[in-house]
Structures are given as structure tokens and as C-alpha cells.
Amino acid sequence: MPAAHILIAGGGIAGLASALALARRRHRIDLFEQAVAFGEVGAGIQLGPNVTRRLQSLGVWEPLVRIAARPESLVVRSATGGREIARLQLGNAMLRSYGSPYLCVHRADLHALLLAAVRGSGAVTLNTGARVDQAVARAGAVCVSSTDSRAWEGDALIGADGLWSAVRSRVIEDSPPPRATGHTAWRALIEQSALPAALRSTQITVWLGPRLHAVAYPVRRGDALNVVVLAEAAPAGDARDWDQASSLAALQTAVGRTCASLQALLEAMPSWGAWTLSDRAPLTGPEQMASERVALAGDAAHPMLPYLAQGAGMAIEDAVALADALDGGDSEAVPAALARYAAARWERNAQVQARARRNGEIFHATGLVRMGRDAALRLFGARLLDQPWLYGA
Numbered sequence: 303m304p305a306a307h308i309l310i311a312g313g314g315i316a317g318l319a320s321a322l323a324l325a326r327r328r329h330r331i332d333l334f335e336q337a338v339a340f341g342e343v344g345a346g347i348q349l350g351p352n353v354t355r356r357l358q359s360l361g362v363w364e365p366l367v368r369i370a371a372r373p374e375s376l377v378v379r380s381a382t383g384g385r386e387i388a389r390l391q392l393g394n395a396m397l398r399s400y401g402s403p404y405l406c407v408h409r410a411d412l413h414a415l416l417l418a419a420v421r422g423s424g425a426v427t428l429n430t431g432a433r434v435d436q437a438v439a440r441a442g443a444v445c446v447s448s449t450d451s452r453a454w455e456g457d458a459l460i461g462a463d464g465l466w467s468a469v470r471s472r473v474i475e476d477s478p479p480p481r482a483t484g485h486t487a488w489r490a491l492i493e494q495s496a497l498p499a500a501l502r503s504t505q506i507t508v509w510l511g512p513r514l515h516a517v518a519y520p521v522r523r524g525d526a527l528n529v530v531v532l533a534e535a536a537p538a539g540d541a542r543d544w545d546q547a548s549s550l551a552a553l554q555t556a557v558g559r560t561c562a563s564l565q566a567l568l569e570a571m572p573s574w575g576a577w578t579l580s581d582r583a584p585l586t587g588p589e590q591m592a593s594e595r596v597a598l599a600g601d602a603a604h605p606m607l608p609y610l611a612q613g614a615g616m617a618i619e620d621a622v623a624l625a626d627a628l629d630g631g632d633s634e635a636v637p638a639a640l641a642r643y644a645a646a647r648w649e650r651n652a653q654v655q656a657r658a659r660r661n662g663e664i665f666h667a668t669g670l671v672r673m674g675r676d677a678a679l680r681l682f683g684a685r686l687l688d689q690p691w692l693y694g695a
């Protein structure tokens with residue numbers, strides 16, 4: 303489709319990755335971000351081989367390698383006893399199995415990398431302070447307007463406006479609000495040089511405990527360590543605020559005391575932010591991802607619990623699939639192209655959403671289920687931790 307004019311609501315990872323993928327196919331793009339300046343909060347993001355492969359295809363391999371850490375292994379431990387339960391080799395093993403590495407990055411670094419690539423494309427107009435609040439279909443076009451009364455018209459609108467998407471209602475009538483899960487993520491980041499040697503790490507460590515788990519992994523080429531603790535605690539605050547100030551005391555109230563090594567790591571963190579987790583039920587059909595000239599991407603379409611570490615990954619997969627679907631044809635072909643995009647993406651997104659929920663139940667298991675999980679992990683560790691259906695696609 304030569305030089306279609308595509309409107310994108312949202313300048314997070316889904317919006318920027320979509321803009322980049324579409325710009326590389328020579329489309330003209332207007333992107334709208336409600337914030338007055340681009341920026342990203344949060345801490346680490348794990349990128350499986352399925353995601354790093356797609357980032358390579360978007361032409362950002364070199365800058366990605368400059369910001370990423372490449373963990374050698376994933377180690378699962380008990381959050382109460384501290385002992386190792388299972389291990390999966392990542393490093394060269396992932397490269398051999400899936401042709402692309404497993405990387406860990408800081409969310410702000412990935413966002414900045416995508417933004418730089420979008421700016422460099424010369425095909426994207428970035429409109430900041432533009433909160434999209436209405437989208438109207440016209441004959442052969444779609445019009446959007448922002449809360450400050452500006453308006454634009456294009457061939458297609460991509461709703462990449464996150465969990466609380468305004469565009470979503472253009473695709474799905476009567477969509478209920480996201481589900482409050484009652485789970486909270488506490489996040490912290492520290493320079494590895496500020497940690498005692500015993501707490502520094504070059505691997506991904508996951509500690510599993512009753513109704514909680516914690517994850518630590520290196521980011522920024524290994525210079526910093528990202529720590530996340532996920533617990534089934536009462537919502538810590540405003541579910542729309544990704545960066546609620548919190549404290550070690552609030553975290554300890556939710557999770558109690560953990561094994562000595564995890565406890566020492568938690569106490570070493572300079573500060574804690576909290577993130578109240580919401581999700582939606584897995585998608586049930588392609589009609590939930592596109593309708594006529596409007597499509598959804600990323601969390602706007604399929605928000606999920608972070609228990610498979612693939613929310614941003616699926617947003618990047620969406621972006622590549624969107625550009626593939628919109629390649630060739632003309633403006634008349636946009637609705638069919640978006641229907642192809644939805645058909646190509648909904649089942650995989652639904653599968654990842656469902657597996658993320660299931661992982662939460664397994665990670666946080668108690669009693670006999672917990673004992674069975676640990677026994678299975680000890681016996682079949684690497685086989686259970688590897689995800690060929692996910693990483694290989």
C-alpha cells in the first residue's frame with residue numbers, strides 16, 4: 303500500500319514500534335501522544351528470542367545490543383528456603399535454538415531507542431500533548447480529534463493507547479473496564495557497583511513463594527540490576543499510575559520475610575515503586591482487534607499479567623504483523639488489510655494472555671500444588687522453563 307496515511311494513538315512501545323514498522327514500508331504516519339513530552343517510566347523488560355528477532359527486522363539491532371544485557375541463564379529458587387529448584391541456559395543456547403538471543407533492557411532505553419528510530423525515519427509526525435478522544439468513520443477515511451480540539455484524517459487508525467484505551471470502544475462496543483487483579487508489582491533498580499559482590503548478578507533469578515514471586519535481572523549491559531516483586535496484595539493505589547511511590551515497609555507487609563539472599567537484595571534497593579496490575583480476559587476472536595479502518599495493538603488490545611514477560615513482546619509482534627498486512631494495495635484495501643492483521647494476531651495474543659494468567663497460579667501456588675510444582679521443576683526443569691511455541695514463532 304504505497305504511502306497510506308496512518309494515524310496512531312499512543313506513543314508507548316506498541317505505538318512507536320508500529321510507527322517504525324509502518325514507516326519502513328513507506329507509509330506516512332501521524333502519531334498522537336497525550337503526554338506533553340515522550341518518556342517512559344518503569345524498570346526492566348525481558349525480550350525473548352521471538353521479540354529480539356523482530357527488533358532485528360525493524361533495523362534496530364545495533365542500538366539494541368548497545369543497551370541490552372544478555373543473561374547466561376534463568377535460575378529458579380525457593381523464595382522461602384533460597385535453594386535452586388531449576389535452571390534454563392539462555393546465552394548461546396537460545397541463539398542456537400531460536401536464532402536470536404534472550405535480552406534484558408531498561409524500558410526507558412527501549413522506548414528511547416524506538417523513538418530515535420522513528421524520528422530518523424523521516425516519515426512520522428509526532429504530535430505530543432494530543433490526547434485522542436474521538437474517532438469517526440467517514441467514507442474511505444477515519445477522523446480523529448484530540449481533547450484540545452485538533453483533528454486529523456487518515457486511511458487507518460491504530461489504537462496503541464494502552465490499558466485504558468480510548469480507541470478500544472471504536473472496535474469493541476460495550477467493552478468492560480480492565481479487571482483489577484489484586485496483584486501488585488513492586489519495582490526497583492540499582493547500579494550493580496552499589497551492591498555487595500554476592501548480590502550482583504549476570505543471570506535472571508526467579509524466586510517462587512506462596513502467593514508471591516520475585517525476579518531480578520541485569521539491564522543496561524549489565525551495569526544495573528532490575529528487581530521486581532509480584533504479590534497478591536490489596537491494590538496499592540491508582541491503577542492508572544504506573545509509578546506509585548512505595549517503600550520496603552509496604553512491600554514487606556505484603557510478602558513477609560523471604561530467604562536470606564532475597565531479603566538482603568530487597569533491603570539493598572534504594573527505593574521502591576509500585577504498580578497495581580490489571581488485565582483483561584484473553585481475546586476470543588479477530589473482531590476484538592480490528593473493525594473497518596480501526597485496529598488495536600499492544601495493551602489496548604490484550605493487556606496481560608507480566609507472568610510470561612511478553613506484554614511488550616506481543617506489542618512488538620503486533621507492530622511487525624501490522625506492517626506486513628498493510629503492505630501492498632491501496633486505501634480501499636485498508637479494511638481488508640486490518641482484518642488480515644487481526645486474523646494473524648488474535649489467537650497468539652490470546653494464548654499468551656491465558657498462559658500469563660496460568661503462570662501466575664503456578665508461580666504463586668501453595669500447599670500440595672506448590673510441592674508438585676517444585677518436584678516437576680526439579681525433574682524436568684529446562685524442559686518446563688523453555689517455551690518453544692513462544693520463542694520459536
Ligand SMILES: Cc1cc2nc3c(=O)[nH]c(=O)nc-3n(C[C@H](O)[C@H](O)[C@H](O)COP(=O)(O)OP(=O)(O)OC[C@H]3O[C@@H](n4cnc5c(N)ncnc54)[C@H](O)[C@@H]3O)c2cc1C
Nearest residue numbers: 312314315316336348434464487600601611612613614615
Ligand atoms: C511489572 C511489569 C513487568 C513487565 N515486564 C515485561 C517484560 O519483561 N517483557 C515484556 O514484554 N512486557 C513486560 N511487561 C508488559 C509491558 O510493560 C506492556 O505490555 C507494554 O508496556 C504495553 O505497551 P503499550 O504501548 O501497548 O502501552 P503503554 O505502555 O501503556 O503505552 C500507551 C501510550 O499511549 C498513551 N495514551 C494513552 N491514552 C491516550 C490517548 N487517548 N491519546 C493519546 N495517547 C494516549 C500513553 O500516554 C502511553 O504513552 C511488564 C508489565 C509490568 C506491569
